[in-house]
Amino acid sequence: MAVVAFPGCAAASRLTAHPWMRAIRCSSFSSPSPCPPLPPHSSVEPSTSLPSPESSSTSSFFPKRGKTLELVCESLAFKGTGVCKVADTGFVVLCDRALPGERFIGRVSRKKGNYAEVTKLKTITPHWDLVEAPCAYASYCGGCKTQNLHYKAQLKAKELQVRDLIIHVGRFSSTDCAKDCIFKPIVPCDMHFHYRNKVCAVPPFHNCLIGCHSSYVTDLIFVAVKMEFSFGAQCWVPSDGPRGDQDLIENGYALGLHVPGFFDKVLHIDKCMLQSEATNKVLAIVQDCWRDPSLGLSPYDVHTHRGFLKHLMLRTGRDKRTGFAEVMVNFVTSSYKPEMLDPLVGRISTIPEVVSVMNNVNSSVGNTSVGEQEYTLYGKSTINEMLYPSVSFLLMIFFLWIRLERELMVNLNFGGYEMSVGVALMEDNIKKSHLRWFGHIKRRPSDDPVRKVVVLDLAYVKKGRGRPKKTWLENIINNLSLLDLNENLILNRTQWRKMIHAEVLYKLIEDFANLKGDLSEIVLDLFCGTGTIGLTLARRVRHVYGFEVVKQAVSDARQNAVLNGIHNATFIQGDLNKIDGDFGKEFPKPDIVISDPNRPGMHLKLIKYLLNLQASRIIYISCNPATCARDLDYLCHGLPEKNLRGCYRLKCVQPVDMFPHTPHIECICCEATISWCKCPGLQFSQRIQYVLKNYYKEVAGALLMHPLIFISCKN
Numbered sequence: 001m002a003v004v005a006f007p008g009c010a011a012a013s014r015l016t017a018h019p020w021m022r023a024i025r026c027s028s029f030s031s032p033s034p035c036p037p038l039p040p041h042s043s044v045e046p047s048t049s050l051p052s053p054e055s056s057s058t059s060s061f062f063p064k065r066g067k068t069l070e071l072v073c074e075s076l077a078f079k080g081t082g083v084c085k086v087a088d089t090g091f092v093v094l095c096d097r098a099l100p101g102e103r104f105i106g107r108v109s110r111k112k113g114n115y116a117e118v119t120k121l122k123t124i125t126p127h128w129d130l131v132e133a134p135c136a137y138a139s140y141c142g143g144c145k146t147q148n149l150h151y152k153a154q155l156k157a158k159e160l161q162v163r164d165l166i167i168h169v170g171r172f173s174s175t176d177c178a179k180d181c182i183f184k185p186i187v188p189c190d191m192h193f194h195y196r197n198k199v200c201a202v203p204p205f206h207n208c209l210i211g212c213h214s215s216y217v218t219d220l221i222f223v224a225v226k227m228e229f230s231f232g233a234q235c236w237v238p239s240d241g242p243r244g245d246q247d248l249i250e251n252g253y254a255l256g257l258h259v260p261g262f263f264d265k266v267l268h269i270d271k272c273m274l275q276s277e278a279t280n281k282v283l284a285i286v287q288d289c290w291r292d293p294s295l296g297l298s299p300y301d302v303h304t305h306r307g308f309l310k311h312l313m314l315r316t317g318r319d320k321r322t323g324f325a326e327v328m329v330n331f332v333t334s335s336y337k338p339e340m341l342d343p344l345v346g347r348i349s350t351i352p353e354v355v356s357v358m359n360n361v362n363s364s365v366g367n368t369s370v371g372e373q374e375y376t377l378y379g380k381s382t383i384n385e386m387l388y389p390s391v392s393f394l395l396m397i398f399f400l401w402i403r404l405e406r407e408l409m410v411n412l413n414f415g416g417y418e419m420s421v422g423v424a425l426m427e428d429n430i431k432k433s434h435l436r437w438f439g440h441i442k443r444r445p446s447d448d449p450v451r452k453v454v455v456l457d458l459a460y461v462k463k464g465r466g467r468p469k470k471t472w473l474e475n476i477i478n479n480l481s482l483l484d485l486n487e488n489l490i491l492n493r494t495q496w497r498k499m500i501h502a503e504v505l506y507k508l509i510e511d512f513a514n515l516k517g518d519l520s521e522i523v524l525d526l527f528c529g530t531g532t533i534g535l536t537l538a539r540r541v542r543h544v545y546g547f548e549v550v551k552q553a554v555s556d557a558r559q560n561a562v563l564n565g566i567h568n569a570t571f572i573q574g575d576l577n578k579i580d581g582d583f584g585k586e587f588p589k590p591d592i593v594i595s596d597p598n599r600p601g602m603h604l605k606l607i608k609y610l611l612n613l614q615a616s617r618i619i620y621i622s623c624n625p626a627t628c629a630r631d632l633d634y635l636c637h638g639l640p641e642k643n644l645r646g647c648y649r650l651k652c653v654q655p656v657d658m659f660p661h662t663p664h665i666e667c668i669c670c671e672a673t674i675s676w677c678k679c680p681g682l683q684f685s686q687r688i689q690y691v692l693k694n695y696y697k698e699v700a701g702a703l704l705m706h707p708l709i710f711i712s713c714k715n
């Protein structure tokens with residue numbers, strides 16, 4: 001075995017961009033798409049930086065496939081991949097699941113352009129900041145890649161990724177950035193496990209409660225925790241050897257999660273730390289008995305297309321009266337044979353939280369979890385998740401609170417911000433008997449004839465009466481499953497809540513916008529979605545102009561404006577990738593630009609417009625730091641090859657972590673959080689508009705960071 005020794009990562013040398021980073025910039029010109037394909041990005045701390053290409057012999061060195069190398073992981077790149085360099089050459093290799101500081105033997109598995117990928121064969125010395133991963137599957141299943149990295153180190157790695165991208169792809173000087181304190185410390189997440197909500201949203205919403213069917217039959221919004229396990233004909237368990245020797249061990253059937261990258265390998269899983277306790281109980285029971293030969297159950301084989309059990313889907317909702325968790329179990333099978341499932345149903349229905357057992361039949365050869373028919377095997381056919389607290393729930397809290405505190409419901413005050421709490425209900429479901437308890441209810445009718453939504457403001461400023469009661473609001477927030485729009489998006493309520501309380505992102509945008517408040521300014525809200533950010537600022541500016549490509553989102557933005565009594569906001573449907581020289585002529589020159597693009601970032605046409613515009617402030621909210629860095633480069637440094645001069649100055653970069661142990665982060669929360677906090681009257685009506693929509697498909701996926709960028713015009 002040929003082993004190339006790597007001397008370690010301590011040698012400090014000149015900071016440089018990595019090969020894939022250069023690709024981001026270059027490809028944006030050649031590609032007609034606004035978004036170049038996203039290569040991995042590293043986040044190398046300047047002090048432990050890498051050899052520069054000039055000083056290395058990367059061009060002459062290219063390891064052969066199958067070659068083994070001794071490497072040290074230096075940093076984490078895009079999707080949490082470890083970045084290493086081959087000794088004496090500077091040649092970059094990426095290794096999945098290598099963590100910073102780890103010395104290991106890797107085998108070259110794939111060559112890619114200027115770098116190669118290696119598979120880890122054996123760890124020689126472990127990474128820095130090693131902690132014991134609480135989950136036994138952490139190093140095998142694709143979910144939590146960095147569980148055994150101390151959370152502080154995870155944060156550091158994410159922070160550095162953003163910094164590295166801004167410096168290398170954005171071509172900003174690290175010295176200048178340090179001098180100007182551009183990089184703000186990452187906002188950490190409070191909750192490290194069981195935070196995961198997977199969300200499906202299908203309109204329309206119904207009576208503050210979200211009904212959830214077991215599958216595509218859903219006709220209501222479903223906002224519930226969902227985990228999907230697969231049955232497999234071959235059980236994959238890690239061999240005793242190092243991770244690199246992961247050979248399939250055929251020791252029977254499997255129920256678990258797919259091995260990353262394999263549709264036919266199922267990793268046996270007993271418990272998942274990201275899902276609820278109740279669903280873990282169900283999983284344990286099913287695992288315990290489904291292989292019993294006397295039951296005659298067989299897993300579906302994706303190769304032979306034989307077998308019965310395809311998937312086990314577990315969803316957690318909430319009882320509308322009590323607020324307690326309720327679980328729906330859904331067996332996806334290849335045919336309808338309910339009697340075969342009886343023994344399993346009998347056992348899992350003994351779990352108090354299980355209120356529904358469904359059977360989706362999918363007889364196609366495909367192994368999707370969507371069934372053609374749906375049958376109820378036990379309990380009800382839908383579960384509920386409280387999207388908004390129902391009136392009765394609010395009443396409950398209200399009375400509880402009155403009883404305990406002997407105070408009237410008052411305005412809730414967080415860090416000096418006044419928050420009223422609103423709830424939106426279907427008109428038909430509001431009973432007068434409910435309303436009479438709210439002496440100071442404000443009722444704002446909507447002009448939506450179909451949904452007849454009204455917004456009820458239930459909390460008011462009562463000066464001198466009682467003190468703000470945080471727990472009351474927290475209770476409500478705990479029961480909100482806000483704003484996530486499609487099944488791929490993940491929402492971490494805790495972080496969201498924290499952001500509300502800490503007012504982090506909200507305050508940032510507010511600060512960055514630096515509004516005069518004299519109603520003189522024009523705000524341009526690019527990629528405005530349902531208009532949340534613009535509407536939040538609307539009350540303090542002359543006019544907001546929002547642009548969005550999705551027609552329904554634009555109509556919701558307009559609706560949101562109406563619902564919130566905002567008359568100085570105009571929302572325009574249009575594709576910002578296809579603007580021409582006339583763009584901007586239909587509205588006055590904006591003072592403040594908010595740009596919140598999807599992962600591809602901004603199209604060059606839009607960049608040109610912004611360069612021409614020379615707005616005094618741009619606030620760039622990004623779900624993809626790589627394309628964000630590229631756009632910042634264009635805005636601040638220009639594109640000489642296109643004869644464009646940069647005219648902005650980078651002032652601040654603020655990352656936020658929302659998904660500990662994974663490289664993922666939700667990018668949508670920021671906007672919603674921001675709007676929700678500040679402006680009375682902008683709360684639940686907006687939430688409703690949000691969750692009714694399902695147009696965010698493209699923002700789903702592995703997002704690393706959520707940097708908020710503030711740039712201002714040089715002049």
Ligand SMILES: C[S@@+](CC[C@H](N)C(=O)[O-])C[C@H]1O[C@@H](n2cnc3c(N)ncnc32)[C@H](O)[C@@H]1O
Nearest residue numbers: 527528529530532548549575576577596598671
């Ligand atoms: C990250 S979201 C921004 C959400 C928005 N700021 C809000 O608060 O609701 C990006 C939005 O850009 C929209 N979008 C994507 N491509 C677009 C394009 N080419 N032109 C205009 N809007 C686009 C998407 O539909 C989506 O609503």
